[in-house]
Amino acid sequence: MYTNEQYKKITGKDYVGGFFEDSHLEGSDSSGVRFDLTSELVSKLSDKGYEVGLSEFRADYANALKIGSSVSEIQETLKTMNGSFITSIAGTNIVSALSRGISEFDRSSDSKSIVLLTDGEDNSLSSSAKRVIDSALSSNVKICAIGFGDGIKNTNLANISNATGCKFYSSSDARGLAELFTNMASELVDDLVDVDGDGTSDGVLLADSGFIVNRDGFSFANYGSNLSRGGHCYGMATFAQLYYKKKLPLTFDDKTVGDKKSYGYDLTDTYFKDYPSLYDYKLQTNALKYAFGFDLFQEETPPDFRILEDDALLYHSKYKEEIDNSGLYDYDEDVKSKMSEERQKQKYGFTFSTYTNLLLNEDKMQTNERFHRVDREMFNAIYSGHLKQLQTVSYSSGSDFILWLRNVFGTEDTAYSGGAAFIHILKARLEDKDAPVIFSDFSGDLHAVNAISLVQDIENPNDYYIGIYDNNYPGEKRYIYVECGDKTCVTVANEYYPKSNQPLRISPSLGEDLAYYQ
Numbered sequence: 001m002y003t004n005e006q007y008k009k010i011t012g013k014d015y016v017g018g019f020f021e022d023s024h025l026e027g028s029d030s031s032g033v034r035f036d037l038t039s040e041l042v043s044k045l046s047d048k049g050y051e052v053g054l055s056e057f058r059a060d061y062a063n064a065l066k067i068g069s070s071v072s073e074i075q076e077t078l079k080t081m082n083g084s085f086i087t088s089i090a091g092t093n094i095v096s097a098l099s100r101g102i103s104e105f106d107r108s109s110d111s112k113s114i115v116l117l118t119d120g121e122d123n124s125l126s127s128s129a130k131r132v133i134d135s136a137l138s139s140n141v142k143i144c145a146i147g148f149g150d151g152i153k154n155t156n157l158a159n160i161s162n163a164t165g166c167k168f169y170s171s172s173d174a175r176g177l178a179e180l181f182t183n184m185a186s187e188l189v190d191d192l193v194d195v196d197g198d199g200t201s202d203g204v205l206l207a208d209s210g211f212i213v214n215r216d217g218f219s220f221a222n223y224g225s226n227l228s229r230g231g232h233c234y235g236m237a238t239f240a241q242l243y244y245k246k247k248l249p250l251t252f253d254d255k256t257v258g259d260k261k262s263y264g265y266d267l268t269d270t271y272f273k274d275y276p277s278l279y280d281y282k283l284q285t286n287a288l289k290y291a292f293g294f295d296l297f298q299e300e301t302p303p304d305f306r307i308l309e310d311d312a313l314l315y316h317s318k319y320k321e322e323i324d325n326s327g328l329y330d331y332d333e334d335v336k337s338k339m340s341e342e343r344q345k346q347k348y349g350f351t352f353s354t355y356t357n358l359l360l361n362e363d364k365m366q367t368n369e370r371f372h373r374v375d376r377e378m379f380n381a382i383y384s385g386h387l388k389q390l391q392t393v394s395y396s397s398g399s400d401f402i403l404w405l406r407n408v409f410g411t412e413d414t415a416y417s418g419g420a421a422f423i424h425i426l427k428a429r430l431e432d433k434d435a436p437v438i439f440s441d442f443s444g445d446l447h448a449v450n451a452i453s454l455v456q457d458i459e460n461p462n463d464y465y466i467g468i469y470d471n472n473y474p475g476e477k478r479y480i481y482v483e484c485g486d487k488t489c490v491t492v493a494n495e496y497y498p499k500s501n502q503p504l505r506i507s508p509s510l511g512e513d514l515a516y517y518q
Contacts, residue, residue: 001034001119003027007090010083015090028119028148029177032082037181039075041115044185046071050111053104056081059091061100092120094157095128102139113142113166113188118157125156133163142166144187146180170215179212179477193455195465195479196495203455203465207430209244211452214475216244216435219279220292222471225360226330227260227383234448235386236471237437239278241450242385242513244435246275249517252381257390263366265380272378279475284372287326290319291358306348313337313348313355323358327368332357338444388516389439389448392507422489423464426506427454435469437513440504442480442497451506452477463492 004025007015017023042052053067054074064077064086094116101114114136125132136143144166145157158168167187169180186193186208192201211217217240222231242248250267267273271281283289283296294301304316312334315323323329334354337344344351362383365371429436430453439448453467464482481492482504491502507513 001027001029003030006030006083010085017090026119033177034117035078035082037177038117039078041181041185042071042074042078045188048188050188054078055097055101055104056086057093057097057100058085058087059089059093060087061093061097062086062088063100063104067104067106092118092122093124094118094122095124095132098132098143098160099135102135102141105139105141107139110140112140113144115184115188116143116145116157117147118145119148125160129156129160132160136160136164144184145169146177146184148177148180167210169210170212179214183208192458193465195455201458203457206454206456207427208453208467209430209435209451210433211244211435211450211469213452213469213477214279215277216240217279217450217469217474218471219281219474220283220296221474223291223360224332224357225362225383227362228386229332229359230445231472232382232386233471234389234437234439235382235384237439237448237450237469238385238388238513239382240469240471241435241437243272243275243278245433245510247510247514248275248381252384252517255384255387257387260387260390262384262387263362263380265377265384267377267381270374270377272374281378283375285328285370285375287323287328287370288360288375290323290326291329291360308348308350308352311353313352315356315358326370328361328364328371330359330361332359388513392512392516420484422504422506423454423484425508426451426466429506429510430454432510434510436506436510438466438468438504438506440491441499441502442491443499447472449480455479464489 002010002025004015004023004027006027007025015023015025042054045052051068052071052074053069054064054077056062056064064081065074098114098116101116105112132143141164143160143164145161145168147157147168147170158170161168167183169183182193186205193203193205194200195202218236222233222236224231228235239248248267250273251265253264255262255264283292286297289297289299294305302316302319305319306313307316308314314320333356335357337352337355339347341351360379362379365376365379426436426438430451435450435452437448438451439446441447442449447470449471450469451466452469455465455467457463457465462484464484465479466482468478468480470476470478478496479494480497481494482489483492488503491497491500491504493500
């Protein structure tokens with residue numbers, strides 16, 4: 001989890017990989033966020049009556065503190081472990097760590113769990129997984145694994161977690177760790193969830209899709225273009241949902257829906273062909289930094305990129321020339337700013353009333369030689385999915401749900417109606433590891449997001465928190481609050497979304513979502 005430079009500083013010698021490893025360390029958590037998150041998890045477990053111990057493993061294993069040590073002891077020890085080792089040998093021996101970890105428990109105690117954190121593969125797991133599972137089951141121990149980093153490709157670790165009664169949580173890098181630890185804490189403490197991060201449980205987790213926003217969502221934000229000036233939220237949400245399920249068609253022809261037409265796409269020989277992490281895809285077309293952000297290209301935003309003229313936020317002339325030369329953009333002039341003055345000052349240092357916005361021209365994109373082909377295919381796929389909203393059957397939480405369920409399930413008899421029906425459908429889709437597209441007027445405009453988890457309020461069973469991936473905010477998990485009655489489920493304003501009493505819409509099934517592509 002350290003870099004080569006960190007390893008040399010810690011040990012005084014160069015890192016040399018083991019038999020199955022090269023000599024390059026990924027540095028998948030070089031900032032040490034794992035120690036802070038583990039400390040928080042220890043507190044949550046202790047609050048629920050768990051006794052906790054702490055061990056470290058590399059190629060060998062060492063117990064740092066026995067089960068039953070105090071929270072303060074464990075947290076102080078965690079502080080000393082960042083930048084030092086109590087084990088002796090570099091490597092990743094998960095089999096040994098789990099076997100030794102199982103032996104730490106008193107066999108007579110109940111509700112025993114090992115939380116395993118790793119960023120690497122143990123090649124011996126393939127031949128030893130059954131032995132580890134049998135040992136854990138005979139000792140009544142659940143193995144709950146958190147894996148992250150480029151080395152996490154081992155399905156055996158997921159099989160061990162699932163076989164022993166726990167889930168395997170994974171992310172491509174440390175940015176996903178906070179969400180993984182939150183999910184793990186919920187798994188271990190009777191599915192209780194702290195939605196707002198104030199240290200108090202707000203609800204009970206009813207369903208979780210396994211969708212991680214900075215693994216399974218896009219790394220860039222929703223964008224406008226000449227084809228959809230208000231953004232592509234529905235297309236991005238559709239792409240993310242079907243891609244996560246590995247159901248997004250990799251090829252699709254031009255499609256006309258009403259008076260709108262999309263370009264066909266072909267992702268078969270691109271980055272996306274085997275459905276790797278969506279968040280890890282980096283935009284390839286250099287000129288996209290002007291609209292999507294310089295940080296996506298590991299560049300600092302020029303301090304004079306935007307300037308103020310006559311109460312309008314404009315592009316500096318020298319960058320405007322570069323933008324024009326790219327041949328990719330149109331300008332959306334004199335757009336009324338919705339950004340608060342406080343946010344304007346924070347971001348730009350001054351306030352303004354109107355601004356000029358860049359719009360990607362998707363027609364010019366098709367023939368522009370500077371535009372990277374894989375980017376083009378991806379954007380075409382997003383817009384194809386965006387048009388799906390004009391044709392896909394969707395149902396409002398204010399609809400006649402009895403009629404809906406009769407149509408969907410082909411039955412005259414159902415126990416669900418009104419708000420309960422909406423929650424029933426959403427829960428079922430999340431339990432199927434789907435991240436369905438839901439949409440409503442959250443903030444003043446109709447907006448589509450992916451539902452990724454469902455939490456029922458502890459105090460009021462008619463209130464729910466829906467965990468979402470909002471493509472306006474890449475890498476950030478958010479919640480919308482929902483109040484359900486006999487007839488409908490409507491939004492409740494919260495810190496993120498100011499609109500209340502807005503019904504939600506959802507398509508009835510994954511099959512309905514895929515029908516558009518057939």
